[in-house]
Amino acid sequence: MAKRLLEFRDRTAVVGVGYTPFTKDSGVSTLTLACRAILAALDDAGLGPGDVEGLATxxxxxxxxxxxxGPALGLxxxxxxLDQFGGGSVSHAVVAQAALAVAAGVAETVVCYRAINARSEFRMGGTGRGLPVSxxxxxxxxxxxxxxxxxYAMYARAHMQKYGTKAEHFGQLAVTQRANAVKNPRALMRTPITLDDYLASRWIAEPFRLLDCCLETDGACALVITTADRARSLRRAxxxxxGAAWGGGDSHLSGGRADPTTTAAAALAPRLYAQAGLGPADIDVAQLYDCFTYSVIVQLEDYGFCAKxxxxxxxxxxxxxxxxxxPVNTHGGFLSEGYVHGVNHIAEAVSQLRGDAGDRQVAGAEVALSTAQPGYILPATSALLLRKG
Amino acid sequence: MPERYGRPPQGVRPTPDRDSKDWWARLAGHEFAVQRCDTCHTARFPPRAFCPVCRTEDWRWAAVEPAGTVESWIVNRRPFMPGASEPYIVVLVRLAAVPGCLIHGGWDGDREPEYGQAVEGVYADMGDDLALLNWRPTEWHASP
Incomplete structure (x- = not known):
């Protein structure tokens, strides 16, 4: 553990959260979505565009x-x-790097955002355009x-074969998260589902059914990061x-991972916990990257909440x-709230620690874990440990 | 009854890079090659310049038997790309020749793979100096 990382503990804070509505067709550009979410987050923080010294996505x-x-908002x-190339695996690394910039004094206040038209314009892994450059x-x-x-279906199958994980386990996860979304006015999917609904949903790629997959979503989400000192004088708690950690580890690349049932999170978790001085038993609520049901199950193991x-x-x-x-993915997660490529997990963790999560509030939540895609798609992952200030 | 499976998209050709160009050329000639490090003799796939164990650059191709065991598989029930006739299977194979190495490929069998099943590579000529490597049960061709 680098000593400097220990000094970084609790030096910065999330002081504002902003959203656009989550839809299947926003009808506007990602630039528009980004500006709306950023202004909403600044308003939540009681700050304005003149306070922003850094932007990251x-x-x-x-x-x-x-x-x-920046120019669109007249900054x-x-x-x-920071213009970080990458998908969900780097989502939390963006906030981690913004926090480092703030802690280092490079910028006092930074806004991190993600804006996507992931249903109406640019579907992840979708057809009708060129293959990714890799x-x-x-x-x-x-x-x-x-x-x-x-x-993800490929890795889920390996886990099922090696450990006896069942379709019903994936299904119970989808059902549980939907029950949370029912209590979340922002969620795209608010009709309760049963295990039978899950099992009856159509095949996508066996062993995955439709209800194993997250929601292709149009929307944006933004977070305002500043120093812990300044945070104490702002509007919100x-x-x-x-703790803020990111790291490599292997991926789904050919020849890349000897054990496809363990993710890069297993290597990252001990560093993250040491940095924050916390462990799995200290965590009151977790937002675990749920691009698919299986990704939550493997992270529960790799972050140490249960045995492999x-x-x-x-x-x-x-x-x-x-x-x-x-409690995991209390907003319904990407499976039922919507998919803003990692950032809405962090926003929900903040909401839980502020105690303003309404009907889905976890009583007395003081420590939250929020995680990125655990490293199967790109050889990286990242995560944040957040604490009530 | 064994289920009949469809075929993957036919029109998606690989774009070899400077590290992989010769590997694809060898595959087109029905040779399955991995790199072997001249210094520490570690085998590696896919092709790249440096040995990840001893970080040296000198290496040579080693033709090996395309053989391994089934680590996982999926049955695609959506076309995913134009030209597919679903359901089609993609398999993840643990290579015998390279410890710890997994490789993706098509499935050349008329029933589902089994976990840990021994498999061997089958070259599929795609025309224009391209072959792909699919996989089938090792005993497939030996059965009477």
Whole structure:
């Protein structure tokens, strides 16, 4: 553990959260979505565009860059920006790097955002446009394989075979998260589902059904990051960034991972916990990247909430429900709230720690974990540990 | 009854890069090659310049038997790309020749793969100096 990372603990805070509505067709550009979410987040923080010294996002060539958003909002000479290439795996690394910039004094206040028209304009892994630029594509695409549900289904199958994880475990996770979304006015999917509904949903790529997959969503989400000192004088109760880690590890790349049932999160988790001085038992609520049902199950194991191979039974036990030992994806997650490529998980964690999550509030939540795509698609992952200030 | 499976998209051709160009050329000639490090003799796939174990650049191709075991598979029930006739199977194979290495491929069998099943590669000529590598059960051709 680098000493400097320990000094970083609780130095910065999330002080504002902003959303656009989540839809299937926003009818506007990603630039417009980004500006709306950023202004909403600044308003939430009690700040204005004149306070913004830095902008950061992640994207895969599908959205407005900070260099466009800055001028569009009339920001004068932002002193720091980050235009991070990458998908969900780097979503939390963007906030981590913004927090480092703030802690280092490079920029006092930074807004992190993600704006996507992931249903109406740019579908992840979708057809009708060129294949992604990655050397790995040549070893997969000729076999009709490169869309994320295919890749995750492949790893889910390996986990099922090795550990006995069952379709019913995936289904219980989808049912539990939908029950949370029912209590979330922002969620796209608010009709309760049953395990039978899950099992009856159509096949996408076996072992995945439709209800294993997250929602292709149009929308944006933004977060305002500043110093812990400044946060104390702002409008909202601050949420401190206690730990922020990112790292490599292998991926789905050919020849890349000897054990496809363990993710890059298993290597990252000990560093994250050490940095924050916290462990799995300290976490009151977790927002775990749920591009697919299986990704939650494997992260429950790799972040140390249950033993390797026990993620499925852990979910089936009810532990991840709102009234369980570890409420997970309390907003409904990407499966039922909407998919803003990682950022709406962080926003929900902040909401839970502020205590303003309404009907889905976890009583007394003081520590939250929020995680990125655990490293199967790109060889990276990232995560944040947040604490009530 | 064994289920009949369709075929993957036919029109998606790989775009070889400077590291992989010769590997694809060898595959087109029905040779399955991996790189072997001259210094520490570690085998690796896919092709790239440096040995990840000893970080040296000198290596040579080693033709190996395309053989391994089934690590996982999916049955695609959506076309995903134009030209597919679903359902089609994609398999993840643990290569015997390269410890810890997994490789994707098409499935050349008329029933579903099994976890841990021994498989061997089958070259599929796609025309214009391109072959792909599909997989089938090892005993497939030996059965009477």
């Amino acid at each position: 992640h994207r895969v060539g599908d959205s407005a860059a900070p260099s466009l958003v 004068a000479d932002p002193s720091w920006y 050397p790995e594509v040549q070893y997969q695409a000729p076999y009709g394989y490169f869309a994320p549900p295919q890749q 601050p949420v401190l960034i206690s 191979g026990e993620g499925g039974p852990y979910v089936a036990s009810g532990a991840t429900a709102l009234d369980g030992a570890l």
